[in-house]
Each structure stands twice: as structure tokens, then as C-alpha cells.
Amino acid sequence: MSAAVGLNLAVAGLIQGLLIALAGLAVSLCFAVARFPNAATGDFMTFAAYAGVAAQAWTGSLLAGAASAVLLTAGLAVASYVLVFRNFRGRSLVAPLIASIGLAFLLRSVLTFFVGFDQHSFHVPIARAIVFAGARVRPIDLWLAGTSAVTLLAVLAVLFLTPIGRRMRAVADNPELARASGIRARAVMLTLWTLIGACSAVGGVMLGLQTVVVPEMGWNLLLPAFAAAVLGGVGNPTGAVLAGIALGLVQALSTPLVGFTYQTAISFILLIATLVLRPQGLLGRAEPVR
Amino acid sequence: MPVRKWMLTRRVLGQAGAATALAAVVGRPARADRPYRIGALNPITGAGSTYGSGMQKTILFALEEVKRAGGVDGRPIEVYAEDTQTSPDAAVLAARKLIDANKVDAIIGTWSSSVSLAVLPITNEANCLLLHTSSAPALSTPAQNPKHLAWRFQAASHQIGDAYAAIAAHEKASRAAAMAFNNDVQIASVGFFRSAWEKAGGKLPNPVVYEPNRTSYAAELQQALSEKPDFLVVSGYVPDTSIILREAYEAGNTAKIVIPGWAMGPATVKALGAEVLEGLIVVDAVPDAGSAAFKTFDAAYRAATGNPGSSNIYAAMCYDMVAVLTLAMQKAGPSADNAAIAQVIPEVANPPGQAVSSFAEGRKLLQAGQKINYEGASGPIDFDERGDVTPVFGVSVFHDGKLEQRYLLK
Amino acid sequence: MQGYLTAVGTVGGIYALLALGLNLQYGFTGLINFGVVAFYAVGAYTSALLALRGVPFVLDFAAAAVLAALFAWPLGVMCLRLRDDYLAIVTLAFAEILRTVIVSEEWLTNGTRGIPGIPRPFSGLGAAAGGFAYLALVLAAMLAGVSLTVRLVGSPFGRLIQAIRDDEDAVRSVGKSPARCKLVVFMIGAGLTGLAGALYAHYLTYISPDQFVPLLTFYVWIAVIMGGAGRVGGAIAGAALLTLFLEGSRFLRDVLPFVSEVQMASLRLAAIGLMLILFTLYRPQGLLGRVAR
Structure with missing residues (x-):
């Protein structure tokens, strides 16, 4: 494997990793505060991509498309909290997990009922890659990297710099204590689900820009996203992002050794190995975010 | 119950048909006094979904065309539609339902090889025809296709x-x-x-x-x-x-x-x-976008789906399946069973014979006792001895935003 | 119609066996196994490959159950000490790894081409009688699964595992090892799943990797949740209901000509999704269950 080949594999891995990271971020937020793995995250992303494509077709602007996708998906996430997940407080995590799988199926089938199974795509100029020190980098890669960084910073800013973020972390640490000290769960949860929806939307639009928009696009990214959230340490958003990027890199860089069919499996093997050796995740602490 | 039901019985058969209509609804070998039933078994969902609904719509409008041309003499046709979900187990139950509950005589339009391989033992057991668009070589081996009831419309x-x-x-x-x-x-x-x-x-x-x-x-x-x-x-x-x-x-x-x-x-x-x-x-495998059958298919496909016919080669194959099957039924006569119909499929599809591009044309010539050679929308539709279509490939190049056909491979 | 009903009965019986296995794991012990399809695939491939090498059917089925249980062992040893949701994710990942292995290791599994021509017991009896005999075999396996579950649950061990489900710490405090018990249940459940896989492979006579996708796992979950987790009859009722629903929607389509087949597929999945949500929200104990979980 020459250096240039390795470098390009790393670039490809980084891009895949960023997409996993965005999905992992949304999963991790839900894991931290609402305390269950949300299997509907992938279909939130799919919904966002379709919403973005539709809005772009209607307004003619990619930015407007992406913005509407974020707004609509945040609304969808909040609605799913109000209608479904709110009612599981105090029950074992199996119930919301199963319900989130149901929600994932429901969302996808409502989508396909109205728009069918055909492939859609965003309208973006397709440009040749720029060769930079032997590595091919596409303009869209830079966009993706920038957007991911901004999204992560925004989420961290909300969590750590705002009063609602502080309350959110308090709920994540100890829901009973938080309730006892007078934190009203309602506002915290509404903010949380807005964040989850927005992160999923950014992930979905980015995924749609990188690939094509099909009904199963988000669902297919769910398991890697779970892996990232768990590897990053449950309830550690920064950890989920870093773990997502690491998973992408490992997948791409392992291909010269294991071939292309096993590359996804590699990240799952890594997941199982990590859980066995270090159940709190790579970057996790014994307790969620504090 | 059926999606669309053609009650040609009375008109075509007259009093005789009506009198014997009660006689037999049971018994696998299709009989003149019982409609010939076709199961459209297509990949509506799953990996084949890009093509499946177009295939199913095509089967329906192609049969509509057959009906408008006067139908098969002495053989009313009914059609039932099912989804394979591009998954062998869903397809097996769908095929069972079509054969046992809807009593279909032919299943047409299975798409992926894994689905066709799973459905084939069932159709063979029931003496049911299977017209498919799958490439797997195993589908036309003597072991899998002993009765010559399976016909491949797609290049292997x-x-x-x-x-x-x-x-x-x-x-x-x-x-x-x-x-x-x-x-x-x-x-x-x-x-x-x-x-x-x-x-x-x-x-x-x-x-x-x-x-x-x-x-x-x-x-x-x-x-x-x-x-x-x-x-x-x-x-x-x-x-x-x-x-x-x-x-x-x-x-x-x-x-x-x-x-x-x-x-x-x-x-x-x-x-x-x-x-x-x-x-x-x-x-x-569309050899000649200028073929008459393709033009008819293309116009109907656009009307049914809003997309050009060239976007769904499998739909074109389904169009040809309906034409070949109904022409073979016409030739084999109203009391023929599936073995007899299968036997005449090469006779209506292969040369020698006068080239025809639709059921209507072929029906007239068959009624006049002439030999025909169906030239289809997805190719000339000539079968070899294994029941595989011999394709002619068209090679096209994308130029200035359009696909231009450059040459043919025969 | 008879042949079709036999087919539906056979498939429903296989689902019931799957649901029994999962019910043992989740319903009675609280193990969230999202890798049902993995053990199903192990059973199917084991039995198919052995049968094609001339091994008698009885041994094929036995080997399928045993090997599926053995596959559960390392996974159980590694993961049963983990949080509940981790087990869910790990088993889901395991199923995907296994599917990749089946796709890639062509020398053993024939890869994406799948394995055609798997012999079916009783095929010598002809289509109708053979189908009936196979249905009887599946139902017998299902009854064996029921009686195994009933005996297990009624035994002291059964009371122990249910105690683990309800309060693991209490069990630990009386000096019993929950991890050990969970491992045993996990393996027995996997064995039942493997047996179901073998019955499926010989029934379909053709298996390929794309038949072993996660959706199947969720179908089994739906059956258990609808029927009622932690009830023996619940698994059977849930499987029957699921089969009725999946097959019934075909006939529904025949009488609703204004719904296209594409839309029907969407509606089918939508109904499944909605049922999952509504059951977990409003009837977590399932149709037959009493215990609120």
C-alpha cells in the first residue's frame, strides 16, 4: 500500500466517519438524557433528506432546503417525544426502544406511501477533486467537515454554555435528583428532542448530499451510529463524534487487509470487543456527562 | 377479488361456455370453461422496487391490450397481483397464495434470481408456468426446469x-x-x-x-x-x-x-x-428502440407511469411475457394445458414465421393458420432449447445529456 | 386453497417456534436479544449443509439446534454482564457480522448464490400429503418447544430466572449467579431458534444470505410483544396473529383495488410500526399477558 493510497483511504474513511459521527451524536444525546437507544434516529435522517430535497426543489436553494429540513425534522422529533416517548417515563428502557423501532417503520412507510421507492437527489454542482499533497479532497468533503464541526460545537455550546444545557446535564446525571431539585423535565426534554431532530437532520442532509436519497438510507446507518454512541461512552456526545470518525477510519484502512465485504463487520467486531474489555466505552466515564 | 377481471366468457364462448361454466373450477390443467389465470408476481418493494411497480403496471396494461384486440379465442383471462418484496420467503408465500388460493396457471415477472429459484420448485410442482427476468444459470438447468415450464426473458x-x-x-x-x-x-x-x-x-x-x-x-x-x-x-x-x-x-x-x-x-x-x-x-438488452413493439410499449408505459419505457427494461420484458404467453395460448387452442402451451412458446416467438409485434397482429395470422415470429419490446425474443431468450445487446453512449445507441452486439 | 393454508400453517409454526425461543430469553428472563436472525441462520445453514452431505434429517435438525446454542455461548459469556441495551446492540451487530460471514465465506456457504436443492423430509409422499406431513413436523416441534418452556418455567430454575428478570440484585444477594442462569436461558432460546432455522431451510429448499435480514428479528419481537412477553401461550398467539396479519394483508389487497401493491407494502410496514408503538404504550403486557413490565 503506497502512501498516496493509504492517504486517500484515510480521506474516504474520514468522510464516512463524519456521517457516522453525526448520526452517533443524535443517538448519544438521546442515550444521555432520555436513556434509551433511539432506533428512529436513522429514519429521522431519511425524513430530513426527503424534506431537504423537496424544499430545495420548491425554493431552488440548497441552503433553504437544508434549513427547512432541520426545522421540519426538529418538529418531527419533538412531536415523537410528545406523542410517544414522553409516556415511557419510569419504565424499563425496552419499551421506548421497541417503540422507537415501531416509529422508524412507521415513518419510513408513511414516506414511501406518498413518495414511493424511487431514488431522489439534491441538486449540487459536481466538481473534480483537488489533489492536496497526494490526497484527493472534494469540495463537498470540506463542507461536510465544516458542517460537522459547527454542529458539534453548537450542541456542546447548548449543553455547556446555556442554562437549559446545564439542566439537561443534571437530568442526564440523575433524573430523580434533578426532579427533586425543581428542574422541570418538560422544557429540558423539548430542548433535547429539538437538538436530536436538528442533529439527525444535519446528518440526513449531509448523507443525502454525499449519496442518493432512498427510503432505507438512514436505517442503514443506524447500527454504525449505535456503535459510535456506545464506543464513545454512553451519553458522551464528544465521545460519540470521535468514535464515529474512528469507526469510519478503521473501516476504510482495514480494507487492504480484510477486503471490502468485511469492512462494516470490522466496526461491529470492534464494538463487541470494546464492550467486553471496557464496557464504559473508549472515552466513557462510569457516569454519563457531568 | 382479482385486480381486474375480464368477463369475456359470455361474449366469446356464448351459450356453450355459460352452460359448462359450472362444470369445473377444480383441476389444475386449464380448461376452456375456466378462465386462464395469471399471477403478476413482481418486486414491488425491496431491492427490486425500482422496477417492480412498473413491471406490474405493464402486465396489467398489456393484458388490457390483449383484451382490446379481442382476447384469446375461447380463453378469458384473469390476473392477480402480488409483491415478492424481493425476498424469497415472502415470494414463496405469495406464490403459494397465487397458486392455491387464486388458482393461477402462470406466474409472470419474478425478478431477482433468489426469488425465482425459490418459486420455481412450487410452480413446477403445480404444473404452473413461470416467466421470469432472472439471470442465474441454475434456473434453466434440466434439474431445476425438468418440465420446461420456466422461461427466461432476461439475458443470462x-x-x-x-x-x-x-x-x-x-x-x-x-x-x-x-x-x-x-x-x-x-x-x-x-x-x-x-x-x-x-x-x-x-x-x-x-x-x-x-x-x-x-x-x-x-x-x-x-x-x-x-x-x-x-x-x-x-x-x-x-x-x-x-x-x-x-x-x-x-x-x-x-x-x-x-x-x-x-x-x-x-x-x-x-x-x-x-x-x-x-x-x-x-x-x-433493448436492441432496437425503433421496434414496433417497443413503440407501443413505450407509449403505454409513459401513460401508465409517466416515465419513458427505456427506463425499465424489465417492464419491457413483462410486456413481451404477456404477448408471448397469450399468443401461445391462442395457438395451443382453448383446451390446451400448460404443457401444450409451453410447447408452442418457441413456435410463436422464434423464426421461421411472419414477424409480428403485438398480440393483435399475431392473433389474426394465427387465426388464418399462419406461422408467426413475435419480435418484442425487450428484444427479438427467440428462445434456445433450454428456454433462455437469446438477447441482442444494444450499446449506447451518453453524449450531450442524451443516451445515443451506437451499435448492436449479436 | 388447502396447499396455501398448509404453507401458511408451516410458516406460522416456524414463527411460533422463533417466538418461543425469544419469549424464553426476553419474556421470562429479560434478555434483549436482537440477534434472533443470526441463530436462525446458523440453524438453517447447518442443517442444509449437513443434509446435502447425506446426513440423515434427525441428525441435521439436532445439529442445527446444538450449533445455534453453541454460537450463543461466547456471546452470552461476553455480554450478559452488560447493560440491557448493550446486549440489544451487541446481538444486532452479531447478526450483521454473521450475515457478512455467510456472504463472504463461499467455500462453506456458497456465498450470495445461496444453497438450492435442500432436501425436504416427506417429499416422497407427493405435494399434498408431503406438505401436510411437514406441517405436522413443524407443529410437533412447536409443541416440543411449548412443553420445554412450560417445564423449564415451572422448575426451580424457572422461578430463579423470572426472579432475575424482576430483580437481579435480590437474586445476587441470595448467592445465586444471575449471569450463569442467563447464559443457560440464552443458549436454550438460541437452540430453539436454530431448530426453527433448520425447519425453514428444509421447507423452502433454498436459502441465501438475503433471507436472514434484521427485519425478521423484529417480526419475532412483534409476535412476542403482541402475544404477551412471559406467557407461553403469548408466543403462540403472537405468532399466529403476525402470520394472520402478514398473509391477510394479501387478501385485503385483492378487495381494495384502489390501493396499489406499492402502497399496500407501505401500509403493511406502517401497521407493524403502529402496532409496536401502540402495544408498548397501551398494552405492554400483550394480548394475553397479565404481568405489567
């Missing part, structure tokens, strides 16, 4: 592989490479491409086999392009091919890329645009 993998090699020779390729979607059909066709190309003296590195549903194929592409080929076969389906073509462009690829027709849809053009697609070679 080895024919597609040979076509790739012929195109490589035609394009004067010096270094070839190949990528394949990880399934039976795609791997087999690039495998046959490799053996044909190496037999002709060329060399081909190991084809890169890629997994579906990846977010990027940059690493796979880098591997495939590592030997600096000037000719690259990408054998996959619409979504993955869209991503690969785009990433190949972005990576500054200069090799000529060849894809099968089924991996290209209107969505591909919309997603990628003229510049990325410029020079792309598409090989397709």
Missing part, C-alpha cells in the same frame, strides 16, 4: 459477461477492470466478462466486489482504478452506480466506464447531470 449472466468483453474489444481497451455489487448475478456477470476477456488474450485484475448501502465507494474505486485501466465495468444497481459514477468523476477518472442498462434510471441522469455522464457506455 454468461451472455452479459460476453457482451462486456465484446464491448471492451470494440472500444479497443488495453487494460480492463471490473467492479461488482455483492450478489450472485453481478458477480457472475463480471466473472464471465473476465473469462471471456482473458480468453481473448486480455488481462483483468480481480474484480472489486462491493457491499450495498455504503455511504461512499471511494476506497473500492481506488482499488479498481489502481492498475490505471482504460476500461471499467461497473456491475450494480441504480443507487450504488449513481454514487460510484459520481465519485469516479470527482476522482478524475479517465477510464471508459460501462454499466448494464438496469443500473441506469431517469434518477441517475437527474442526480449526476450531463457532464459527469458524458462518454458513459450503457449496455442494454
Whole structure:
């Protein structure tokens, strides 16, 4: 494997990793505060991509498309909290997990009922890659990297710099204590689900820009996203992002050794190995975010 | 119960038919006093969903056309529709339901090889015809098709592989490479491409086999392009091919890329645009977009789906299935069973005989006692002794935002 | 119609066996196994490959159950000490790894081409009688699964595992090892799943990797949740209901001509999704269950 080949594999891995990271971020937020793995995250992303494509077709602007996708998906996430997940407080995590799988199926089938199974795509100029020190980098890669960084910073800013973020972390640490000290769960949860929806939307639009928009696009990214959230340490958003990027890199860089069919499996093997050796995740602490 | 029911019985059979209509609804061999029932079993959902609903709609409008032409003499036709979900187990239950509950005599339009392989034992057991669009070689072996009830309307993998090699020779390729979607059909066709190309003296590195549903194929592409080929076969389906073509462009690829027709849809053009697609070679079993059957099919397909007929080669095959089946029924006569109908399929589809491009034309000639040779929308539809269609491939090149047919491979 | 009903009965019986296995794991012990399809695939491939090498059917089925249970062992040893949701994710990942292995290791599994021509017991009796005999075999396996579950649950061990489900710490405090018990249940459940896989492979006579996708796992979950987790009859009722629903929607389509087949497929999945949500929200104990979980 020459250096240039390795470098390009790393670039490809980084891009895949960023997409996993965005999905992992949304999963991790839900894991931290609402305390269950949300299997509907992938279909939130799919919904966002379709919403973005539709809005772009209607307004003619990619930015407007992406913005509407974020707004609509945040609304969808909040609605799913109000209608479904709110009612599981105090029950074992199996119930919301199963319900989130149901929600994932429901969302996808409502989508396909109205728009069918055909492939859609965003309208973006397709440009040749720029060769930079032997590595091919596409303009869209830079966009993706920038957007991911901004999204992560925004989420961290909300969590750590705002009063609602502080309350959110308090709920994540100890829901009973938080309730006892007078934190009203309602506002915290509404903010949380807005964040989850927005992160999923950014992930979905980015995924749609990188690939094509099909009904199963988000669902297919769910398991890697779970892996990232768990590897990053449950309830550690920064950890989920870093773990997502690491998973992408490992997948791409392992291909010269294991071939292309096993590359996804590699990240799952890594997941199982990590859980066995270090159940709190790579970057996790014994307790969620504090 | 049926989707659409044609009560041609009275009109065609008159009093005699009505009198005996009560006589027999049981018994597998189709009888004149019982409608011939067709099961449209298509991949409406799952991986084949890009084509499935178009295939099903085509079967319905093609039968509508048959009905408008007067129908098969003495044989009213009913059709029942089902979804295979592109999954063998769902397809098996769907086929069971069609055969046992709806009592169909023929199942037409199964798409993926795994589905056809799972359905074939059931249709054989029930003496039911199976007209499919699957490439797997096993489907036409004597072991799997002992009664000659299965008919393949799609090119088999080895024919597609040979076509790739012929195109490589035609394009004067010096270094070839190949990528394949990880399934039976795609791997087999690039495998046959490799053996044909190496037999002709060329060399081909190991084809890169890629997994579906990846977010990027940059690493796979880098591997495939590592030997600096000037000719690259990408054998996959619409979504993955869209991503690969785009990433190949972005990576500054200069090799000529060849894809099968089924991996290209209107969505591909919309997603990628003229510049990325410029020079792309598409090989397709529609030999002659100017054929009369294709024109009829195309117009009806546009009316039914809003898309051009060229976007769904499998729908064209379904159109031909209906035509061939009804013509064979016409020729075999009102009391023929499936064995007799299967026997005359080559007689109505293959030369010698007067070329016809629709059921209406063929029916008139058959009524006059003449020999016919159906020339279809998806090809000339000539079967070999195994029941496989012998395809003629059309090779098209994308130029200035349009696909232009350049030459034929026979 | 008779042949179709036999087919539906056979498939429903296989679902019931799957649901029994999962019910043992989740319903009685609280193990969230999202890798049902993995053990199903192990059973199917084991039995098919052995049968094609001339091994008698009885041994094929036995080997399928045993090997599926053995596959559960390392996974159980590694993961049963983990949080509940981790087990869910790990088993889901395991199923995907296994599917990749089946796709890639062509020398053993024939890869994406799948394995055609798997012999079916009783095929010598002809289509109708053979189908009936096979249905009887599946139902017998199902009854064996029921009686195994009933005996297990009624035994002291059964009371122990249910105690683990309800309060693991209490069990630990009386000096019993929950991890050990969970492992045993996990393996027995996997064995039942493997047996179901073998019955499926010989029934379909053709298996390929794309038949072993996660959706099947969720179908089994739906059956258990609808029927009622932790009730023996619940698994059977849930499987029957699921089969009725999946097959019934075909006939529904025949009488609703204004719904296209594409839309029907969407509606089918939508109904499944909605049922999952509504059951977990409003009837977590399932149709037959009493215990609120």
C-alpha cells in the first residue's frame, strides 16, 4: 500500500466517519438524557433528506432546503417525544426502544406511501477533486467537515454554555435528583428532542448530499451510529463524534487487509470487543456527562 | 377479488361456455370453461422496487391490450397481483397464495434470481408456468426446469459477461477492470466478462466486489482504478452506480466506464447531470428502440407511469411475457394445458414465421393458420432449447445529456 | 386453497417456534436479544449443509439446534454482564457480522448464490400429503418447544430466572449467579431458534444470505410483544396473529383495488410500526399477558 493510497483511504474513511459521527451524536444525546437507544434516529435522517430535497426543489436553494429540513425534522422529533416517548417515563428502557423501532417503520412507510421507492437527489454542482499533497479532497468533503464541526460545537455550546444545557446535564446525571431539585423535565426534554431532530437532520442532509436519497438510507446507518454512541461512552456526545470518525477510519484502512465485504463487520467486531474489555466505552466515564 | 377481471366468457364462448361454466373450477390443467389465470408476481418493494411497480403496471396494461384486440379465442383471462418484496420467503408465500388460493396457471415477472429459484420448485410442482427476468444459470438447468415450464426473458449472466468483453474489444481497451455489487448475478456477470476477456488474450485484475448501502465507494474505486485501466465495468444497481459514477468523476477518472442498462434510471441522469455522464457506455438488452413493439410499449408505459419505457427494461420484458404467453395460448387452442402451451412458446416467438409485434397482429395470422415470429419490446425474443431468450445487446453512449445507441452486439 | 393454508400453517409454526425461543430469553428472563436472525441462520445453514452431505434429517435438525446454542455461548459469556441495551446492540451487530460471514465465506456457504436443492423430509409422499406431513413436523416441534418452556418455567430454575428478570440484585444477594442462569436461558432460546432455522431451510429448499435480514428479528419481537412477553401461550398467539396479519394483508389487497401493491407494502410496514408503538404504550403486557413490565 503506497502512501498516496493509504492517504486517500484515510480521506474516504474520514468522510464516512463524519456521517457516522453525526448520526452517533443524535443517538448519544438521546442515550444521555432520555436513556434509551433511539432506533428512529436513522429514519429521522431519511425524513430530513426527503424534506431537504423537496424544499430545495420548491425554493431552488440548497441552503433553504437544508434549513427547512432541520426545522421540519426538529418538529418531527419533538412531536415523537410528545406523542410517544414522553409516556415511557419510569419504565424499563425496552419499551421506548421497541417503540422507537415501531416509529422508524412507521415513518419510513408513511414516506414511501406518498413518495414511493424511487431514488431522489439534491441538486449540487459536481466538481473534480483537488489533489492536496497526494490526497484527493472534494469540495463537498470540506463542507461536510465544516458542517460537522459547527454542529458539534453548537450542541456542546447548548449543553455547556446555556442554562437549559446545564439542566439537561443534571437530568442526564440523575433524573430523580434533578426532579427533586425543581428542574422541570418538560422544557429540558423539548430542548433535547429539538437538538436530536436538528442533529439527525444535519446528518440526513449531509448523507443525502454525499449519496442518493432512498427510503432505507438512514436505517442503514443506524447500527454504525449505535456503535459510535456506545464506543464513545454512553451519553458522551464528544465521545460519540470521535468514535464515529474512528469507526469510519478503521473501516476504510482495514480494507487492504480484510477486503471490502468485511469492512462494516470490522466496526461491529470492534464494538463487541470494546464492550467486553471496557464496557464504559473508549472515552466513557462510569457516569454519563457531568 | 382479482385486480381486474375480464368477463369475456359470455361474449366469446356464448351459450356453450355459460352452460359448462359450472362444470369445473377444480383441476389444475386449464380448461376452456375456466378462465386462464395469471399471477403478476413482481418486486414491488425491496431491492427490486425500482422496477417492480412498473413491471406490474405493464402486465396489467398489456393484458388490457390483449383484451382490446379481442382476447384469446375461447380463453378469458384473469390476473392477480402480488409483491415478492424481493425476498424469497415472502415470494414463496405469495406464490403459494397465487397458486392455491387464486388458482393461477402462470406466474409472470419474478425478478431477482433468489426469488425465482425459490418459486420455481412450487410452480413446477403445480404444473404452473413461470416467466421470469432472472439471470442465474441454475434456473434453466434440466434439474431445476425438468418440465420446461420456466422461461427466461432476461439475458443470462454468461451472455452479459460476453457482451462486456465484446464491448471492451470494440472500444479497443488495453487494460480492463471490473467492479461488482455483492450478489450472485453481478458477480457472475463480471466473472464471465473476465473469462471471456482473458480468453481473448486480455488481462483483468480481480474484480472489486462491493457491499450495498455504503455511504461512499471511494476506497473500492481506488482499488479498481489502481492498475490505471482504460476500461471499467461497473456491475450494480441504480443507487450504488449513481454514487460510484459520481465519485469516479470527482476522482478524475479517465477510464471508459460501462454499466448494464438496469443500473441506469431517469434518477441517475437527474442526480449526476450531463457532464459527469458524458462518454458513459450503457449496455442494454433493448436492441432496437425503433421496434414496433417497443413503440407501443413505450407509449403505454409513459401513460401508465409517466416515465419513458427505456427506463425499465424489465417492464419491457413483462410486456413481451404477456404477448408471448397469450399468443401461445391462442395457438395451443382453448383446451390446451400448460404443457401444450409451453410447447408452442418457441413456435410463436422464434423464426421461421411472419414477424409480428403485438398480440393483435399475431392473433389474426394465427387465426388464418399462419406461422408467426413475435419480435418484442425487450428484444427479438427467440428462445434456445433450454428456454433462455437469446438477447441482442444494444450499446449506447451518453453524449450531450442524451443516451445515443451506437451499435448492436449479436 | 388447502396447499396455501398448509404453507401458511408451516410458516406460522416456524414463527411460533422463533417466538418461543425469544419469549424464553426476553419474556421470562429479560434478555434483549436482537440477534434472533443470526441463530436462525446458523440453524438453517447447518442443517442444509449437513443434509446435502447425506446426513440423515434427525441428525441435521439436532445439529442445527446444538450449533445455534453453541454460537450463543461466547456471546452470552461476553455480554450478559452488560447493560440491557448493550446486549440489544451487541446481538444486532452479531447478526450483521454473521450475515457478512455467510456472504463472504463461499467455500462453506456458497456465498450470495445461496444453497438450492435442500432436501425436504416427506417429499416422497407427493405435494399434498408431503406438505401436510411437514406441517405436522413443524407443529410437533412447536409443541416440543411449548412443553420445554412450560417445564423449564415451572422448575426451580424457572422461578430463579423470572426472579432475575424482576430483580437481579435480590437474586445476587441470595448467592445465586444471575449471569450463569442467563447464559443457560440464552443458549436454550438460541437452540430453539436454530431448530426453527433448520425447519425453514428444509421447507423452502433454498436459502441465501438475503433471507436472514434484521427485519425478521423484529417480526419475532412483534409476535412476542403482541402475544404477551412471559406467557407461553403469548408466543403462540403472537405468532399466529403476525402470520394472520402478514398473509391477510394479501387478501385485503385483492378487495381494495384502489390501493396499489406499492402502497399496500407501505401500509403493511406502517401497521407493524403502529402496532409496536401502540402495544408498548397501551398494552405492554400483550394480548394475553397479565404481568405489567
